[in-house]
Amino acid sequence: MTLTPPLPPVLSTLPTGLLVDGEWRDATDGGRFDVIDPANGRVLSSIADATPDDAQAALDAAAAAQRSWAGTTSYSRADILRRVYEVLLERREELAWLITREMGKPLADARGEVQYAANFFRWFAEEAVRIRGTHAVAPDGRGQILTVREPVGPCLLITPWNFPLAMGARKIGPALAAGCTIVFKPAPQTPLSTLALAQILQEAGLPDGVLNVLPTTRAAELVEPLLRSGVIRKLSFTGSTHVGKILLEQAASAVVRTSMELGGNAPFIVFDDADLDIAVEAAVAAKMRNMGEACTATNRLYVHEGIAAEFTRRFAARLADMPAGDGEEEGILVGPLIDAPSLAKVERLVADAIAKGARVALGGNADDLAGYLYPPTILTHVPVDADLLTTEIFGPVAPIVTFVDENDVVTRANATEWGLVGYIMTRDLDRAQRMAGALDVGMVGLNTGIVSDVAAPFGGVKESGLGREGGHLGIDEFLNHKYISVAAPKA
Numbered sequence: 001m002t003l004t005p006p007l008p009p010v011l012s013t014l015p016t017g018l019l020v021d022g023e024w025r026d027a028t029d030g031g032r033f034d035v036i037d038p039a040n041g042r043v044l045s046s047i048a049d050a051t052p053d054d055a056q057a058a059l060d061a062a063a064a065a066q067r068s069w070a071g072t073t074s075y076s077r078a079d080i081l082r083r084v085y086e087v088l089l090e091r092r093e094e095l096a097w098l099i100t101r102e103m104g105k106p107l108a109d110a111r112g113e114v115q116y117a118a119n120f121f122r123w124f125a126e127e128a129v130r131i132r133g134t135h136a137v138a139p140d141g142r143g144q145i146l147t148v149r150e151p152v153g154p155c156l157l158i159t160p161w162n163f164p165l166a167m168g169a170r171k172i173g174p175a176l177a178a179g180c181t182i183v184f185k186p187a188p189q190t191p192l193s194t195l196a197l198a199q200i201l202q203e204a205g206l207p208d209g210v211l212n213v214l215p216t217t218r219a220a221e222l223v224e225p226l227l228r229s230g231v232i233r234k235l236s237f238t239g240s241t242h243v244g245k246i247l248l249e250q251a252a253s254a255v256v257r258t259s260m261e262l263g264g265n266a267p268f269i270v271f272d273d274a275d276l277d278i279a280v281e282a283a284v285a286a287k288m289r290n291m292g293e294a295c296t297a298t299n300r301l302y303v304h305e306g307i308a309a310e311f312t313r314r315f316a317a318r319l320a321d322m323p324a325g326d327g328e329e330e331g332i333l334v335g336p337l338i339d340a341p342s343l344a345k346v347e348r349l350v351a352d353a354i355a356k357g358a359r360v361a362l363g364g365n366a367d368d369l370a371g372y373l374y375p376p377t378i379l380t381h382v383p384v385d386a387d388l389l390t391t392e393i394f395g396p397v398a399p400i401v402t403f404v405d406e407n408d409v410v411t412r413a414n415a416t417e418w419g420l421v422g423y424i425m426t427r428d429l430d431r432a433q434r435m436a437g438a439l440d441v442g443m444v445g446l447n448t449g450i451v452s453d454v455a456a457p458f459g460g461v462k463e464s465g466l467g468r469e470g471g472h473l474g475i476d477e478f479l480n481h482k483y484i485s486v487a488a489p490k491a
C-alpha cells in the first residue's frame with residue numbers, strides 16, 4: 001500500500017526507525033511494518049520492524065549507559081523530565097492528532113491523553129529529587145542502620161495500544177527519574193506517539209543509550225531473550241492478563257522485578273440512594289472514555305431494581321447523543337475500535353448476550369457504521385451466564401444487571417479473577433465506606449467514573465496485576481533498597 005499524501009508536518013518529521021544508543025536505525029534485516037489508521041484502513045506510516053538482534057543491541061546500549069545515568073544528579077534528571085512536560089504541552093495539538101490517527105479516539109480525548117502524559121513527566125520530575133533512604137541507630141547500640149535507594153538497573157517497558165502516549169509516559173517518567181536505563185517496546189498498532197516522545201526526550205537532552213525504542217511485530221521472539229538475559233532487572237508491562245502471565249514466567253528465570261498492569265472487569269454499582277445525575281455522568285465516563293477500550297472501563301453495571309428503569313432511560317439518552325465516526329471530525333465522541341478482531345469480539349459478545357436473553361436498550365448493531373465503528377450500546381436483563389459479564393469487552397457496550405441486596409451485589413461484583421477498579425454510586429456515607437472496604441479491587445471510584453490521576457497509585461489486585469504506577473509508589477517500583485550496616489565508633 002502507498003502512504004496517504006500529503007503528510008501532515010508531524011508525520012513528515014517523525015522518525016520511522018528504531019532508536020538504539022541514540023541513533024535512529026533500520027532493522028538489521030531491513031524489515032518494516034505498516035501502521036494503519038483504524039478510522040479508514042489507510043497506511044499512516046511504515047516503521048522499522050525490530051529483530052532479536054536489534055533487541056540485543058538495545059540491551060547492550062542500555063546496559064552500557066546504566067552506570068553513568070545512575071550517577072547523574074537528580075536535579076539534572078528532573079530538568080530533562082520537566083522540559084519534556086513543557087514540550088508535550090507546546091506540541092499538544094499535533095500529538096493529539098497523531099494519537100487520534102493511529103489509535104482512533106476522538107481528538108478531545110486525545111488532547112486529554114497528551115495532558116495526562118505530560119503530567120507524568122511533571123510529577124516524576126518532582127519525585128526524582130525526593131528519593132530518600134532511612135537512618136536508624138541499631139537497638140542494641142552496635143552501630144547504625146543506613147538505607148539508600150538505588151536504581152534497579154536496565155528496565156524493559158512494554159505498553160499496549162489503548163493509551164499510546166500516556167502508558168509510555170507512566171513508565172518512562174519514573175524509570176528515568178529513578179536513574180534507570182530503558183529498552184522500550186510499544187504496541188505494534190500504535191508506535192508513532194512513542195517515536196514522537198522518544199524524539200522529544202532526545203531533544204530535551206537525554207544521553208545516548210538511556211532510552212532505546214524497539215517497535216516490532218515480533219514481540220514474543222524479541223522479548224523472551226531480554227527477560228532471560230540477566231541484564232534486564234525490571235519489567236513494567238501493561239497489557240492482557242494472558243500475556244502478563246507468560247511474561248511473569250519468563251521473568252522468573254532471571255528473578256526480574258515486575259510491575260504488571262493487566263486486565264479488569266470493573267463493576268459499577270448504583271444504589272437507590274445515589275444522585276442519578278452524578279451516577280449517569282460517572283457511568284458515561286467509566287464506559288465511554290476511550291470507547292470502552294480501557295482496563296478501567298466498567299464491564300458490568302449493577303443498578304438497584306428500584307431505580308433501574310430511570311437510570312437506564314437517562315443513561316441511554318446520554319449515549320444516544322454521542323455521534324460515532326472519524327475521531328478527527330468536529331463533534332465526534334465515539335471513534336472506531338482498534339482493529340477488525342476487536343470489532344468481531346464486541347459483536348460476538350453482544351450476540352451471545354442477546355441469544356441468552358438480554359434486551360437491547362440502545363445500539364447493538366454496527367451494520368450501518370463504517371469500518372471498525374461500533375455504536376454506544378446498552379443491554380438490559382443480562383443473564384448471569386452471558387459471556388460479556390466475565391470477559392473484558394473493550395468496546396462501548398454497557399450490560400445492566402439489577403440487584404436488591406447490598407451483600408448480594410458485593411458477592412457478584414467480587415466473583416471475578418480480576419480486581420482493578422470498582423465504582424460505587426451512593427449518598428450514604430456508611431454504605432460508601434462499607435462498599436469501599438468490601439470490593440476486592442486496587443482502586444475505588446466513589447461517585448466518580450474516573451480514577452486515573454498521576455498523583456494516585458494506579459493498580460489492581462488478584463489477576464489485575466502487581467505493583468503500582470503513578471503517585472509516590474510509582475518511582476519505588478524502579479528503586480532497590482540497599483542497607484549499609486555502619487559499625488559503632490571504636491570506644
Ligand code: ADP
Pocket residue numbers: 158159160161185186187188219220221223224238239240241243244246247
Ligand atoms: P492487547 O490484547 O491489548 O493488544 P496484549 O497483552 O496482547 O494486549 O499486548 C500488550 C503488549 O504486549 C503489546 O506491546 C504487545 O505487542 C505485547 N505482547 C504481546 N504478546 C507478547 C509476548 N508473547 N511477549 C512479549 N510481549 C508481548
